[in-house]
Amino acid sequence: MPTIVVDVMPKAELLDPQGKAVTGALARLGVEDFSAVRMGKRFELTVDGDVTEDVLATARRIADEILSNSVIEDVVEISVVESSVAE
């Protein structure tokens, strides 16, 4: 069944305490290739049937209204993947 993937990230200009904690952990582990880590959320919306324009519009609406809070986060991507997850 097709899946709509919604990616949400904390706003770039605001503090991301979780990403900062991971950055600190990497430094302690001696990983020096990455200067920063930012941490967001991925939602997978399973669709029973076809991903129509209406279904996509609904996904965009709930991405803005429920899945993210525009005060602190941005919806960075909404994409459709054809998954072959076992029934």
Add this chain to the structure above:
Amino acid sequence: MSAPRIGVVTFPGSLDDSDARRAVRLAGGAPVALWHGDHDLHGVDAIVLPGGFSYGDYLRAGAIAARAPIMTDILDAAGKGMPVLGICNGFQMLVEAHLLPGGLIRNAHQQFIRRDQRLRVENADTAWTSGFSTDQEIVIPLKNGDGGYIADDETLDRIEGEGQVAFRYVGVNPNGSLRDIAGVTNARGNVVGLMPHPEHAVEPGFGPDTAAAMRSGEDGRVFFASAITAVLQSA
């Protein structure tokens, strides 16, 4: 007039609802238990959204509770001027419901924190702070994991300019909140939210320490007494 009726909403995962009802009673009000799944405010005169971890803080703290059935009724009542107080998780619900500006994120230091917290009352003209004086310092318990208050600079400048910052942390900023903001009000002054817990400082023997005696702090009682006064004045 009989004692004002103050409703306290219980959500799945609320923790401090019974403490809030007790605080209402000790301040002279009549507590009324409300249920998140109802569309019924039972004729209350004011509402408290209590602390806790509604829906396990899943999605974002307060986000799912902010879309509960009773919230549409509360939005309607708040729009008509009913006093509404959000404490901790309740504050998170009020920002998620866009009744208050800004947002709340994980504490900057990533730790859950619990301490008796000093605050400065920045706005003593709201329904929940009229019993204080401006710049008065109070101490009530704080306990949160997602207490970092944030908003963009434009919003912060605006709410500071318009007196919508209700409380600021004094001495220690316990969670990385921008501009030390501990609580905010809407423009009308009937909706107030804050991270610290006034309902845990209402009774000698169980509040924060004071210079006078251990556990004797009861600054939190003034929040509920202020709302009772506001209800009686508008009756």
